[in-house]
């Protein structure tokens with residue numbers, strides 16, 4: 001391909017980038033995809049995913065019951081506390097109801113969710129083989145369609161003139177094109193940037209020093225930084241992120257999903273002072289798991305301890321690292337390095353406050369506490385049956401929410417005006433929909449919806465019109 005004739009550059013190699021590249025290519029545009037990672041690490045955070053949250057009005061292949069637009073929207077409204085753009089959110093929700101046949105066409109297969117404990121069978125379509133299989137299928141399809149792919153190609157600069165995209169730079173190399181889609185993820189892997197965003201707390205700690213990154217090490221936010229310098233409009237708070245409490249023994253990068261510890265709603269969480277600090281039973285785990293990383297980040301030493309007893313075993317996905325297991329609670333406190341007396345006082349107060357009704361982890365049951373702060377509003381049962389288990393947890397950052405402001409064509413904005421040929425998709429614009437909070441599977445919904453829109457619009461801006469132009473406007 002002669003780069004001077006190039007239509008669309010796509011920056012990134014994850015789900016959003018691949019959706020954009022495929023759509024732009026299907027519309028007839030020539031496409032060059034620049035992936036920062038080497039081939040064996042391609043696929044960004046998308047390689048770690050398992051599912052996509054999808055709207056549907058009746059049972060569909062792997063999805064049970066119905067999950068209509070309004071219910072999806074209400075879930076999103078609740079988890080974001082209203083810090084979301086309703087128009088863009090509803091656009092992503094509607095797109096999620098029609099993207100799966102297209103995904104299937106490009107080699108993505110679906111399977112039902114695990115039964116029992118995850119509450120996801122009616123809302124989330126699981127990828128057969130996980131995100132790695134999805135990414136591989138998309139790369140295969142993109143290459144078959146003639147998308148050029150370059151690995152080890154981190155874009156560090158995006159040249160923009162009066163809001164119009166001109167070229168990218170990869171080190172000393174300059175590549176021009178008629179349009180560009182930025183799908184380079186968040187900036188979570190740049191610890192220095194996170195450190196600057198989080199600053200120092202009242203205890204003199206730098207919380208970001210204790211963060212672990214659940215996904216790729218390549219999401220350093222270079223394209224975002226370059227566009228911020230060029231005057232692009234941004235959205236979101238730099239400290240807001242999808243942030244999960246994960247096993248403190250997880251590696252700094254790419255620990256992936258198996259480092260998650262999913263038993264918080266079945267037990268209690270205490271901090272380094274052996275005190276509880278939040279309602280462990282506030283809502284179903286898929287709507288709350290991404291809150292706990294931030295809660296732990298706000299605790300002394302950025303560490304929390306999840307405590308369960310034998311009654312919880314078998315009711316959650318087993319974590320990859322075994323927990324500390326003891327026959328008494330006193331022993332558990334000692335092994336976790338917590339003050340034994342304080343710990344026992346916390347557990348005893350919790351146990352005494354439990355009003356156990358009919359325990360049912362599948363519904364928001366009536367087992368709750370009375371007379372303690374914070375309360376546990378559902379699934380509250382005394383921690384009293386040996387053996388006891390403890391897991392030390394750290395904040396695990398999945399992706400950051402500070403990103404590029406876009407409109408319903410996925411166009412990046414400069415001084416309130418949409419660029420005619422620069423578009424954004426995925427984590428780099430997820431902050432338009434996710435001001436805070438998260439509900440499982442919506443990252444892939446946003447990336448797929450806006451990746452497809454951005455690819456179509458980028459191609460259209462170069463004169464290539466896809467037959468199935470989105471009803472975005």
Ligand SMILES: Cc1cc2nc3c(=O)[nH]c(=O)nc-3n(C[C@H](O)[C@H](O)[C@H](O)COP(=O)(O)OP(=O)(O)OC[C@H]3O[C@@H](n4cnc5c(N)ncnc54)[C@H](O)[C@@H]3O)c2cc1C
Pocket residue numbers: 011012013014015016017034035036037042043044045046047048049050051052053153154155156183184185186214215216218219220221222223255256257398399425426427428440441442443444445447
């Ligand atoms: C462990 C884990 C599990 C998850 N599970 C789910 C799930 O089941 N469902 C769900 O919806 N979401 C899940 N997520 C979130 C999900 O990964 C993201 O929402 C989604 O993958 C974002 O896609 P993306 O394409 O925007 O970013 P990514 O997939 O992160 O892709 C970004 C790409 O940009 C590349 N890049 C970065 N900088 C540059 C540069 N300067 N130049 C060129 N390329 C660059 C990266 O190498 C990467 O290929 C999970 C995340 C993690 C970490």
